[in-house]
Each structure stands twice: as C-alpha cells, then as structure tokens.
Amino acid sequence: MYRDTPKPTRLEDYQPPEFLIDRAELRFDLDAVETLVSAALEIRRNPAAKRGDGSLRLDGEQLELLEIALDDRALPPVEYVVDERTLVVQRVPDRFQLRTRVRIHPAANTALEGLYISGDMLCTQCEAEGFRRMTYFLDRPDVMARFAVTLVADATRYPVLLSNGNPIDQETLPGGRHLARWEDPFPKPSYLFALVAGDLARIEDSFTTASGREVALHLYMEPRNRDKCGHAMRSLKAAMRWDEEHYGREYDLDLFMIVAVSHFNMGAMENKGLNVFNAKYVLASPETATDQDFAGIASVVAHEYFHNWTGNRITCRDWFQLSLKEGFTVFRDQEFSADQGGRDVQRIADVRALRARQFPEDAGPMAHPVRPSSYIEINNFYTTTVYEKGAELVRMQARLLGPERFRAATDLYFQRHDGQAVTTEDFVRCMEDASGLDLTQFRRWYEQAGTPVLECTADWEAGQGTYRLEVRQHTDPTPGQPEKSPRHMPLALGLIGTDGRELPVQLAGEPAPIGPGTRVLELREARQVFEFVGLSERPVPSLLRGFSAPVKLRFPYSDEELTRLMAADPDGVARWNAAQQLAERVLLAMVVTPDTPPPQAFIDAFAAALGDQEADPALLAEVLALPSESYLGDQMQAVDVDGIHRAREALMVQVATALRADLLERYHALHRFEPVTDQAAASTDREPDLSPAAMGRRALKNLCLGYLMRAPDDAVLALCQRQYATAATMTDRIAGLRGLIRLRDTDQAELAEQALTDFYQRWSQDALVLDKWFAIQAQASAPGTLGRVKQLLRHANFSIGNPNRVRSLIGAFAAGNPVCFHAADGGGYRLLAEQVARLDPLNPQLASRLLHPLTQWRRHDASRQALMRAELEGLRARDGISPDLFEVLGKCLD
Ligand code: ARG
C-alpha cells in the first residue's frame, strides 16, 4: 500500500552525492522467512559536493532497523529518524563508520526486487533500486563502493553461496550452518550487487583472455537442468572473444558466474562477476527450445557479459543516463549476433522489433526521449526507447564516424571514463573528440522524443541524366514537446537500374565514383535536395539501406518499382523493406475494400522470391512474411483491428491457394534436411543441426507451412500432423502445433485438442516449454480464445507469482492477440484490467508493463476508446495503487 502521491524525480535537480561510501562490509544471515543483514559502511563527505545540513540521508525500504551505531557508539533514537523510505542520521562527522542491522523477509517479497525466493533458492535483483530493500545505503549509481560480503546459511538447504568478485573462504558452522566470504576488488554501485544461495548444480569451463589470463566460467542451475546449459556456455565464450576482437575489452576477474533462476522480472542482470538470468535465457536443448530461443540466449548472454565494460567498469551517473549503458550494450549485442548468425537477417529482426514496439511507444502517451528528463518510477523507463532506440543512436554515430574512427572513439571512452559514473553527454563527447566531427545537432536525438518522418520525392531529367531527390524531415509533437527541430542522421542509399543492377551514385560537382554501391548521405536540414548525375536511365532509389536511421521513410514508389527492389536489391534490409511496403499496400487496400483479390504482380513477386534458390533462406523467410497486425495498425489513423486481421488472413489464404504447389515443393525440399524422429522411440537418426544455415531453412520451411495451413486440404493437414508428431526440434514441433491450433473452432477441432493434450503431457514438467503451451493458446485468433484464457487462469499450472507464466498467458493475450484482445464487447480489456489490479500489489513492475496495450486507447474507434478508458479509470480509482501504475495511468489518461 502506498500512501502519499508519488513525486517525480527530475534530471535538472541532479546533485552530486553529499557523502561517498568507500567500503561496504555486509553480512547476510540467510533464511527464507527472516534474513538478518548487517552492514558496516565506511563513509566520508564528498569534497566535490555542496555541504548540506550536516545530516546523512540513506535509502531504505521495508527494512526493520534492529541496531545502529556510528564509530562503534550505539545511536540513541534522538540522533536519527526512520521513515518509509529513508534513514536520516543527524550531524555526522566528515569521515566515519556506520553500522546497521536490519531484518527482512525474502519469502514475502513478491515484487522480486531486493532479496527474494525463486523456487528453492534465494537470489537478488537490485537494479534499479532494489538494494535499498536489503540494507540502508546511498542507493544511487554514482556512489561506488568496494564490497566484502559474508553469507551464512543452512548448509543442507543452501550448499552453494555466491556473491560478486572472488571467493575468499568458507567455513562450517555449528548448528548445520555454513559461511562463505566474497570480495569484489572493483568499486561498484549498489545496483550491481548480487547474492545467490541454493542447492545448485554447476557446469564449468574456462576462457583464456587475449593477454593469457585464465578465467573460470561457472554456470549454475537447478540440478535437473544441468544438461541444458551447453549453448549458454558456448555463447559466453564467443561473446568474450568477440569483445576482445571488436572493442579490445578483456574480462577483468578470475571468475565469471551465471545463475539461471525461474522467477525473474526481466531478461537478465549484469551484476559484477555474478550475472543472474531468467532461466529462459540460459536453458535450451533442441527438443525444448526453438531456434529463436537459441538466438535469444546467445544475445542475452552476450548483452550481460558486454555490460562488464559498458555498464560496470563505466556506469551511469544517474538513471536518466540509463541508455548510456543499455543503448550501447544493445548495439553491441546486435552486432555480435549479426557476426554470429547473419547480418541482414539480424538487422531485419531488429528493425521489425523497433517498428513493432518502439515506433508505437514513440507515437503514444508514453513517448519519452532516449535520455528522459523526469520519472516517477524508474522501473517504468526500462523501455524499448531507452534500449532499442538508444542502440539506434549509437549505430548512427558509428555510421557517421566510420569503423576506424568509431573504434578510436570507443577506445577513448574506455580509457577516459574507466571507473567513473558518467552521462550520455560524456559518450558523445568521446565520439567527437576522437573523430573531429561536430555532433552538436546529433545530440537532439537524445533529447527529443518521437520518430522523424522523411518525405522523399524525386524527379528525372532524361536529357541531362540527372536524378533529383528531395528529402523533407519532420517529427510530430510528443507529450511535453510541441516543437521539434531537424535532426542530423545518416541516409544510406543506392540507385538501381531496370536490369536490377546498381548504378553509380555521383553527386553533382563530384568526380565520378569508383564504382556503384551504397553511399551514406548526411541529413541536417528540414529540406534537402540531392542531385545525382551521370545516369543513363531513370533509377529506382534504394533508400535507407541497412535502416541507417530510425525513421519512417515515405517515397511514392510504383508497385513495379517495389517489385524490382524486392527481387533485386543487393541490400537485404532494403529488399525486405520493399516486400513489406508492397504487402502493406495490398493489405491496407484490402482493409478498405474486403474481397479485393491481390494484384497478380504481388503474387508473381511472391512466387519469384519463393523460388529464388540463390538467396539465403533465412532472408527469404523475412521477405515473404507479411507485416504484423500491430505494424499494420500503426500505419492507420484509427486502428481497424478486425479489418486488419481479416485482410491479413485473407491474403494468406489467397497466397496459399495460388501458390500451393510452390509452397509444398519448397516445404519438402527444406524438410528433407531435418532428422526424423521415430515417434514411438522418440529417438532421432541424427542430431538436429543448429547452424545458422539450418535455422534459416527451418524458418523458410515453417513459413511455407504457415501459409499452407491457411487453406489446409487433407494432404496439408497430414503433413502438419506428421511434422508435429515427428519433429526433432521444438522449432518444428511448435510450428506444427501452431498450424493445428488453427483448427480450433472448426469441425476438425479435435485435431487441435489432441495436439494440445499431447504437448501438455510431454512437457508438463518443463516450465519453459509449458510457457509456450500457455502462450500459443493465448495467441490463437479463434473466437473462443477469451474464454479459454479465463479457463487457463484457473489451470493448476498457472501461477500469478511467476512472471514468465504471467507473460505467457496474460501478456501473450493482451500484447500478442490484437483481434481477441480488442473484441468489441470489451471482454479482453476487462480481463487485462482485472489481472493488472490483482498483480499490482504483488509485483507492480510487472503489472505496469502488462498494462501497456491499454495505454494505446486513443488509437482505436470511439466505442473501443470508451471501453478501454473505462478500464483505465477503474484502475486509477483503486486505493493504494503502486507508483508504477500511477505514473503510467497518469500519462495515458491526462
Ligand atoms: N540491466 C538489465 C539489462 O541487462 C536490466 C535490469 C532491469 N531491471 C529492472 N528491475 N528494471 O538490461
């Protein structure tokens, strides 16, 4: 329960800390019900800060203070004040030791911030402000201390005791207890603290750094999962090598640990030397994890590892600077994945995600700059804007600098700021200092919210061979920012001729270029004109290659021009984007006029791509996937949820019918590569292939299956059932199940039910696979889905206390099933509001995230708006809602 109205924290109010903590000695007497935390803090006045009223103000929440002493003198109650959020010690000396002892209750901690239980283990999550739930502290990232930690616990229940840094010693204690001591030589902010205690299995490996140091790698998990950690370990070693090769960054301790936990609010956490992970981003075997899961693990393992330099060695001065570490680290993990699995396909996946989630956020009531200027609850700002758009800002700077200068700039950043807590401004300054570029205007990207729109037009002067491209940029107002100024950005482009070949890109007044290919132009003005000369024919411009800036680009292409790009653009991202635009055009026309057949040119272009034997199948799977319903919705003034769903399904049926033979042929050709499982013995004749090439083949094959199952005849049905039953990988099994589940609410419903029952029986003991079982049902577009979701909320395996399970049912329904969530009677809205209300007192961070689909209410028709708004108002009227929810509701209702 929260009493007072929460108050915003503002960037402009930032003050350096009045006190610093040099060393923190902590002792945890661990117990699930009641844990005692003793802290001895070496504190001194910060010479660089203004002198306040002489008192020390520490953060602390939900702590029961048992003892407090200053320089070994127990403090009488008149010398300190404790309230719900702080401990204020009056008139302290310039340098002193403060000792406190508090009691906390891990088993009662459902918010999963601070110390909590996950299954049978105890673990922590401190970022952003969880540390203050364990002890009184200056819980802010610009206070960096050396930590020494003693953990004491029952030796049978908690045989493994872990914290940051190096293990110092272990002791057996009387009464069946034992003790472990850890010391972290690197000063760090409290948000990077971690401890884990439990009966855990461990797999080990080692890594030799470029300079020849041996690092022990330990991965911890619940014993039954020990055979599912090989991929995470391999990914870790690949990431360690990659960071040495691409950024010159070596790991700095002798031990690196990852612990997989089953209850976790986010993906994972980069605590120094002791990363704690949502089990979803560690555990995988081909039978239980999809190719996407494998890719997700590699990217999150790399992400958290990369934080050791971009986040830990150099951290954030305050939480407004969150993108300093998150944007840069996402950029680094995206580049790592591109090097591992394929550059174009990785970039397409990243752009898809940006358009599906970040663009709508930037156009809605929650829009905020990459460096926000105010927040009520910082947990609400772990957003796709701070993360993914933040990564785009680093990517643009890398592109403007070019690879050599960008490397020099990151070298400078690591050298200049190692050991410091800094700002995004410090980062940009390094980019400038190392390159000589002026990024004054570029800084607007950090300050202005909203997605810029580039309106492009062109004309052709055949007589001169001159092609003139005009680019206008503007950004719509966002909350609190009515006026926007033009931004500096790279615009990568090429010019394509009729035969599909690249033409030279030569600007007027320039010498002839060495050869055709991609050019990077720089935009700075609201309107700019580029004149390309020396052309023998009117080119088709291939714009925003590699998605060189996070913008919406409009160009009046003809269908024929898009088809040409879709068939021939050598830039995979542009090729995919052309296909998306063509499909979007067809689909939006079908929304307005249902029953319009797609133009034959579209079907032909589609058939051509399907039959392209040269291109990477993974790329073709992207080119041939229609834009998502939510992306299409974002292209409309008022989202026509039903119209979009109907149009998209209809187009898929038309493609499936028109190209049945082609789809089947490609399906079979690709399926031949898969090992066969003997259903009875459940054994395969070969190991499944997990190479990027094999994953690409499965992606294209399952795309074909997805189309075919839109118009299933007996042969297609049999094929889908066979794939489901004999799959050697979860990728293929889930694709089969996804196909079969479409039969729900048809006269072949029993096939869907059989498959679902079979899947449940096979996997009811595996939480991560069971999450898929929940999600796939919650995402089914059949009309009965809302009722089924309600039933599943009462299922024995549903648990409101497990965030993965909550996301797999409630999140998958609200965010991943637009047509059912937006049912005209408001039943979907009601369900989400009820569950958010139920969750808010338990886990406000998760509740606030789940609410997001409702916050977009202004994008819908009047009747849906009224229903959505009523649910939001209902939530706001409740007593004691969390600051998390309070902030989100305030932004979207006022
Ligand atoms: N820093 C973590 C990451 O790697 C995210 C932790 C966020 N936690 C939170 N409670 N908001 O991205």
Ligand code: ZN
């Ligand atoms: Zn991160």
